[in-house]
Amino acid sequence: DTTAPAGSDALTPVTVGVIPIADTAPLYLGLDQGFFEDEGLDLTIETATGGAAIVPAVVSGDYQFGFSNLVSLMVANDKGLPLKVVNSAVASTGDVTSDFGAVIVKGDSPVETLADLDGKTVSGNSLNNIVDTVMRASIDRLGGDSSSISFVEVPFPDASAAVENGQVDAAFVVEPFVTAAIESGQRVISYGYADFDVNLDVAAYFSSAATVDGDPELVTKFQAAMKKSLEYAQANPDAVRAIIATYTKTPPEVLAKIVLPKFPTEFNVDAVTALGEAALKYGVVETAPDVSTFLP
Amino acid sequence: MSPLKRIAYFVGLPIVLIVLWYALSFGSTNFFVPKPIELAQTLWTTWIGDRFFEDVLPSLGRLAVGLFFAIGLGIVLGLLIGSTRWLRNLLEPLLEFFRAIPPPVLVPLLMLLIGVNDSMKVAVIISGAIWPVLLNTVEGVRAVDSVLNDSCRSYGIAGFARIRYFVLPAVTPQIMAGVRQSLSIGLILMVISEMFASSSGLGFTIVQFQRNFAIPEMWSGIVVLGLIGLGLAIIFQFVERRVLHWYHGLKEITHDS
Amino acid sequence: MLSVRGLQKIYKVPGGEVEAVRDLTFDLAEGELVCLVGPSGSGKTTLLKCISGLMEQTSGTVELNGSKVTGPPKSMAVVFQEYGRSLFPWMTVRANVELPLKNQKVPKAERAALVDAALKSVGLDHVPKSYPWQLSGGMQQRVAIARAVAYRPQVLLMDEPFAAVDAQTRADLEDLIRTIWKQLGVTILFVTHDIDESVYLGERVIVLSSSPTVVQEDLKIDLPEERDQLNTRALPRFMELRSHVYAEIQRAKLGPVTEQITAQRRASLK
Amino acid sequence: MLSVRGLQKIYKVPGGEVEAVRDLTFDLAEGELVCLVGPSGSGKTTLLKCISGLMEQTSGTVELNGSKVTGPPKSMAVVFQEYGRSLFPWMTVRANVELPLKNQKVPKAERAALVDAALKSVGLDHVPKSYPWQLSGGMQQRVAIARAVAYRPQVLLMDEPFAAVDAQTRADLEDLIRTIWKQLGVTILFVTHDIDESVYLGERVIVLSSSPTVVQEDLKIDLPEERDQLNTRALPRFMELRSHVYAEIQRAKLGPVTEQITAQRRASLK
Amino acid sequence: MRKQRSAAAGPKAKALGLGIGGIILFFLIWEAAPRLGLVSDRYLPPASEVLARLGQYLTEAAFWKDVADTMTSWALGLFIATVAAIVVGLIIGSSRFLRRATHTTIEFLRPIPSVALIPLAVLIFGTSIESTLLLVVYASFWQVLLQLLYGIADVDAVANDTAKSYGLGRLARVRYVIWPTALPYLMTGLRLAAAVALILAITAELIIGTPGLGKQIALTQSGGAISSMYALVLATGMIGVLINLGARIIEKRVLSWHPSVRGEVVL
Ligand SMILES: Nc1ncnc2c1ncn2[C@@H]1O[C@H](COP(=O)(O)OP(=O)(O)OP(=O)(O)O)[C@@H](O)[C@H]1O
Ligand SMILES: Nc1ncnc2c1ncn2[C@@H]1O[C@H](COP(=O)(O)OP(=O)(O)OP(=O)(O)O)[C@@H](O)[C@H]1O
Numbered sequence A: 001d002t003t004a005p006a007g008s009d010a011l012t013p014v015t016v017g018v019i020p021i022a023d024t025a026p027l028y029l030g031l032d033q034g035f036f037e038d039e040g041l042d043l044t045i046e047t048a049t050g051g052a053a054i055v056p057a058v059v060s061g062d063y064q065f066g067f068s069n070l071v072s073l074m075v076a077n078d079k080g081l082p083l084k085v086v087n088s089a090v091a092s093t094g095d096v097t098s099d100f101g102a103v104i105v106k107g108d109s110p111v112e113t114l115a116d117l118d119g120k121t122v123s124g125n126s127l128n129n130i131v132d133t134v135m136r137a138s139i140d141r142l143g144g145d146s147s148s149i150s151f152v153e154v155p156f157p158d159a160s161a162a163v164e165n166g167q168v169d170a171a172f173v174v175e176p177f178v179t180a181a182i183e184s185g186q187r188v189i190s191y192g193y194a195d196f197d198v199n200l201d202v203a204a205y206f207s208s209a210a211t212v213d214g215d216p217e218l219v220t221k222f223q224a225a226m227k228k229s230l231e232y233a234q235a236n237p238d239a240v241r242a243i244i245a246t247y248t249k250t251p252p253e254v255l256a257k258i259v260l261p262k263f264p265t266e267f268n269v270d271a272v273t274a275l276g277e278a279a280l281k282y283g284v285v286e287t288a289p290d291v292s293t294f295l296p
Numbered sequence B: 001m002s003p004l005k006r007i008a009y010f011v012g013l014p015i016v017l018i019v020l021w022y023a024l025s026f027g028s029t030n031f032f033v034p035k036p037i038e039l040a041q042t043l044w045t046t047w048i049g050d051r052f053f054e055d056v057l058p059s060l061g062r063l064a065v066g067l068f069f070a071i072g073l074g075i076v077l078g079l080l081i082g083s084t085r086w087l088r089n090l091l092e093p094l095l096e097f098f099r100a101i102p103p104p105v106l107v108p109l110l111m112l113l114i115g116v117n118d119s120m121k122v123a124v125i126i127s128g129a130i131w132p133v134l135l136n137t138v139e140g141v142r143a144v145d146s147v148l149n150d151s152c153r154s155y156g157i158a159g160f161a162r163i164r165y166f167v168l169p170a171v172t173p174q175i176m177a178g179v180r181q182s183l184s185i186g187l188i189l190m191v192i193s194e195m196f197a198s199s200s201g202l203g204f205t206i207v208q209f210q211r212n213f214a215i216p217e218m219w220s221g222i223v224v225l226g227l228i229g230l231g232l233a234i235i236f237q238f239v240e241r242r243v244l245h246w247y248h249g250l251k252e253i254t255h256d257s
Numbered sequence C, D: 001m002l003s004v005r006g007l008q009k010i011y012k013v014p015g016g017e018v019e020a021v022r023d024l025t026f027d028l029a030e031g032e033l034v035c036l037v038g039p040s041g042s043g044k045t046t047l048l049k050c051i052s053g054l055m056e057q058t059s060g061t062v063e064l065n066g067s068k069v070t071g072p073p074k075s076m077a078v079v080f081q082e083y084g085r086s087l088f089p090w091m092t093v094r095a096n097v098e099l100p101l102k103n104q105k106v107p108k109a110e111r112a113a114l115v116d117a118a119l120k121s122v123g124l125d126h127v128p129k130s131y132p133w134q135l136s137g138g139m140q141q142r143v144a145i146a147r148a149v150a151y152r153p154q155v156l157l158m159d160e161p162f163a164a165v166d167a168q169t170r171a172d173l174e175d176l177i178r179t180i181w182k183q184l185g186v187t188i189l190f191v192t193h194d195i196d197e198s199v200y201l202g203e204r205v206i207v208l209s210s211s212p213t214v215v216q217e218d219l220k221i222d223l224p225e226e227r228d229q230l231n232t233r234a235l236p237r238f239m240e241l242r243s244h245v246y247a248e249i250q251r252a253k254l255g256p257v258t259e260q261i262t263a264q265r266r267a268s269l270k
Numbered sequence E: 001m002r003k004q005r006s007a008a009a010g011p012k013a014k015a016l017g018l019g020i021g022g023i024i025l026f027f028l029i030w031e032a033a034p035r036l037g038l039v040s041d042r043y044l045p046p047a048s049e050v051l052a053r054l055g056q057y058l059t060e061a062a063f064w065k066d067v068a069d070t071m072t073s074w075a076l077g078l079f080i081a082t083v084a085a086i087v088v089g090l091i092i093g094s095s096r097f098l099r100r101a102t103h104t105t106i107e108f109l110r111p112i113p114s115v116a117l118i119p120l121a122v123l124i125f126g127t128s129i130e131s132t133l134l135l136v137v138y139a140s141f142w143q144v145l146l147q148l149l150y151g152i153a154d155v156d157a158v159a160n161d162t163a164k165s166y167g168l169g170r171l172a173r174v175r176y177v178i179w180p181t182a183l184p185y186l187m188t189g190l191r192l193a194a195a196v197a198l199i200l201a202i203t204a205e206l207i208i209g210t211p212g213l214g215k216q217i218a219l220t221q222s223g224g225a226i227s228s229m230y231a232l233v234l235a236t237g238m239i240g241v242l243i244n245l246g247a248r249i250i251e252k253r254v255l256s257w258h259p260s261v262r263g264e265v266v267l
């Protein structure tokens, strides 16, 4: 299959490493709709549970592109890792009363807002990253004291149980666990991403500096295909739900109810700037990224 | 052996390997590949100071507790299971079942049952480190010398006395083989246990470094793990020499090669 | 006191069976000292293991003081043929001898006295702190004997206990056994390959046939009760008896084919 | 052929030293059959281990055919006192006997013949497929002997090889050893506790003193070369010799205190 | 003949019965815990539900493909690790010099968690099966090696002397004396390694995302399909039980002479 016929219609193979969650649905849709083929790309999607496997694969050139949350990319940038953001991927819904990421508490918890969490234990899937950064920022903005909170790591799938059993007072979770938590009687006290900024870019597609500099044409093609994919996804939520069912194990009845994120084609520069500053403020990075060079 | 020779044995191969590594990584610019000198500096700046007391020591504490229970339970259960056929038949499939379950999926379950606390992390350590001791003890008990066994029986040495004076000492060489394994597995599980529901600890910190692309720091953490493992091995050897002095005496008569 | 009736032992081995002992019947009266001789592989060790309750016989019964032996009786001590493997390598000589007494909760002072006496009687009072594997073969064997002696059992089973000791020590140990036997009134079943020894030691000598094993001969040793190495062995009756046993063993080695003839002959002699 | 000069062996034990052998000097000519007797713990096994190159002596030398022994020589076979542990439990009887030959790359057919003959000569041709732990003590010991015999060594060291076999088998094996010795011209050093055996078998008997060990007596056995169990043992000279050895051993047991006196006495006798 | 057969089948059947009994007991407890509300069935569904899901899985070709993928990494990894450990173990174990010289290095390398090597593995091998293999081999290698070293140290002095005195050279002694002595230890090492290899195969799939049961477990976890996840974990455990069964059968064959197998010793 590497011996594709020579000529203008030969497809360039491209591998993208992603996490198999709702956020990456546009990529699957784009493949399904032939957007990548249209751009002359033969797309392969590889999945992993997190950056631990995706980033080295992109650095080594095994994958040409990868999917990662923005704060991780800021940290990589801060550490001098030769990664480049190439495309927007997913953002909060623009609605502070319904988003795909939320801070949940037990149904009978006295906690009403983020400001009530002072001195409590709160979980996120990964610390010193986007989830605790946006929570800290919102807490401090609402007059709480984020430094009094002890954050612990609990993976999203286990967080609701930890809340229910009283092991943590509140937890940041994403879909499908937000819907599941609400259905089981737990309460949302904040839609974390949207509360930080109604239109917060949460994650992005990235590549290695070597690929961006060495094969700009490939990047352009990928960006073009991605743009079409994102637009298509944004316009066709039912198609998004349908495609998610093919690559995740979320039960269909849950899938029908989950809140989908927004799939923007452009970054919200102000929000990204604020996120970078928050990351600096809470010690996640040592220097805030220069957004003008950080974003494509 | 002269102390000088002892030191030469201790550091000889490591020095050779470090030199090799230095030579191989000399031209490398890869972000993920560590370099000896850089790593040594990072090791110093990263782990000496607060982090030692806030992350390393608590982790070591949990490790110690976990190993204590893993070894203790492993020996007690091993003696029971090894010497009671019906118990072995009853439990073996079940134990094998649990032994095969990867910690990353076991941890959430333990979290559910125990909670997000030190006990859970200790439980994770026990859940993995118990097996070498348990299996070795069971196998050792099953292989005790038949003539010695007959000697005990004929002198009416049974029950607890039999365990204490016969079975336990007879199995100790094999138990020690298991303990040696358990030490390093316990260390590995200490790291894994801190990858979930954690906010501090050696393992947590290493994972943070890895996730945050602090690659030299991550490698330095791994070196710390290796050094702790080495430390445990040295303590172990010291203890083993004492506990098993009869065994080494017995075996050393002709061990010339 | 000890009664063996129709004892049979068949070992199961992969792909077959080995009949080690076919049909053994004999009795030991309380306080008797009986020697057991028989060709190599005739089942002496097997018999001892069955008597001591360490192994289950295939058929037949062993009774001690009227009750069936199903497990090792407390009042019995065994000196194993594989003396080297019967000592605990992780214990000193002293601890090895002391262990059964400790297990019986014999008070410390008494225990010490018993152990000292036993070690002294086998000539090992100079090595109590050595480990068994630091001793010569003969010394190891004597530790095993000391352990049995210190235990002061009612019944003592000994499986070639002097195989590894020198002639002089052997003679001393023979006298030791007779002394203990007389002093403590212990019942002894003593396996040996030394025909002179069997006659010198025993009140009776039981000769086993070769495999499949039956009792070929049960001989009363009508020597005076007071025996000593020089005079007893020089008695004409001693010579007669040892020749008789020797002839029996030679006959035993010829195997069970001749067994029937023997039985007939024995019957006709009576 | 074999020359032992000033051999000393000191075992290091935690907290001290044990001088097992103090100063041994003797020679074995090519094709000699020498018996070694001595009290239990006098260092016979230690000596054999040094001669066979399995253990390093503390001082002194062992020379075989003029060259120093530093490791086990190929042409030497040893029958160990701990026969049970010298057999490999994971191999059948046959495989145990065959192994050294296989290792010497003896062709298969020849090997089979040698193994068969050896097993037959010790009376074990009926159990080649058994494992050692399925055999009686005496049978195990005979397997070890068969292994040494099948190997056809130049030098054969045997450490109480007949300790666990019955009188009749023992006599047969004694004759077997003499036959092999004569047929193959092998040099044999034979440790035994049986004084009659040492005299019956040996061309010379070396008596060791008790620990710290020296050669107490080196006795030529001037019996006719053709020996048989009935007649040889009945010879008056046999009786004389055995009494002499017996007296020596008794003297040996009295220990090195008397050694000086002995040496003086021996010197004065010459 | 017939008598012998039934005598042999008796204890075996009883052993099997007990083993199954143990498992049933476990499932009963598992069933009861969520039903009695000891844990919420949202987080730990009752056994029956999970078993039903597992039954469903068993009819799906995709599931068997995943099992095959995982078992391939497992078998290959275990094989490489075992062979490597045996070779290295026999070399190191039969020389005091090497034993001493390698001690520090081995003790240093052993406690390094395979999981920490994931970035390195991916960097070198990408996300192909080699990455998974590296982790599996690394983790299980030490288990076998260490057991083997202990086994070699357990060689009986008299047996070894015997071999030496009959002119068996180093290699011959390894083959005829050291190897059989170390074999029981090795078998324990293999059983330890077999489980570790399975754990690492699944963990690597879980994190790196190579196809197999681990990847499916990750998917069911992140998708909130809790019964499916437990069904897969159950499948994993069952594979572990089967592996052990296989190991026991091999053990019975190769260790028929060993007291642990031949033994009538036990109580
Ligand atoms: N565990 C076993 N499995 C199979 N056969 C055995 C076992 N133990 C003993 N035998 C066989 O039973 C027979 C009798 O053995 P036993 O050890 O009782 O003989 P013995 O009279 O003590 O001989 P020896 O004087 O040589 O010690 C022998 O043929 C032996 O091979
Ligand atoms: N490994 C050892 N460590 C310490 N001392 C030992 C060791 N082996 C032997 N000895 C001592 O050396 C002395 C001689 O032992 P050796 O086994 O050579 O005697 P032996 O003449 O063969 O006796 P036996 O006739 O009883 O077999 C004994 O006092 C014994 O305690």
Ligand SMILES: O=[N+]([O-])[O-]
Binding pocket: B188, E112, E113, E114, E115, E116, E139, E200
């Ligand atoms: O090596 N392990 O990560 O188990």
Ligand SMILES: [Mg+2]
Binding pocket: C044, C045, C046, C081, C159, D136, D137, D138
């Ligand atoms: Mg016997």
Ligand SMILES: [Mg+2]
Binding pocket: C136, C137, C138, D044, D045, D046, D081, D159
């Ligand atoms: Mg000896």
